[in-house]
Amino acid sequence: MMPYKFAIDEVMTKISILREEFAALHAENPIEHVGSRLKSTESVLEKVARKGVDPSYAAIRQAITDIAGIRVVCSFVSDVYRVFEALTKQSDVRVIMVKDYIEHPKPNGYKSLHAIIEVPVFLSDGPVPVTVEVQLRTVAMDFWASLEHKIYYKYDREVPSALLRGLRDAADVAADLDTKMEILHDQVRRD
Numbered sequence: 001m002m003p004y005k006f007a008i009d010e011v012m013t014k015i016s017i018l019r020e021e022f023a024a025l026h027a028e029n030p031i032e033h034v035g036s037r038l039k040s041t042e043s044v045l046e047k048v049a050r051k052g053v054d055p056s057y058a059a060i061r062q063a064i065t066d067i068a069g070i071r072v073v074c075s076f077v078s079d080v081y082r083v084f085e086a087l088t089k090q091s092d093v094r095v096i097m098v099k100d101y102i103e104h105p106k107p108n109g110y111k112s113l114h115a116i117i118e119v120p121v122f123l124s125d126g127p128v129p130v131t132v133e134v135q136l137r138t139v140a141m142d143f144w145a146s147l148e149h150k151i152y153y154k155y156d157r158e159v160p161s162a163l164l165r166g167l168r169d170a171a172d173v174a175a176d177l178d179t180k181m182e183i184l185h186d187q188v189r190r191d
Helices: 002-025 041-051 057-063 077-088 139-154 161-190
Strands: 031-038 068-074 094-100 113-123 126-138
Touching (some): 002 068, 077 161, 126 139
């Protein structure tokens, strides 16, 4: 698990530098807040069993791409893509996969931009490429996802249909809020 912890440190440093650069050189900082998590060994092993992955280190590294995770919360949808672009154009960041749930939301209304990236972690015996899942989303998307997670946890994934409809409606409201806030933001920048 150590390389994954170090990979989180690497990417968090990159995001911290971007955040400081945006604050110093631009009129606004698109990054509201950043968080990270390292899956527990137990959680990784549960996912390995659930997906039927061979329990070897090589197979786990190949199949489980979210052991190291970072969430970047931005003010506006345009900021999500701006930060994604700034992070992934760095020469030592390799984009493995992108899932754009903003452009193509999940059926339940979930929105976020997910990127599986690979960064080198420099250990004493040389560099090791390590994958990190980076989720980028707006404040409204993050609020919705947090509520959705709490509801699914409380009901042990057996959520009553009325609550599911309510969550879907809330996702639409969050998307509408993002759109309205982006329009206001654009008007302020033009004035």
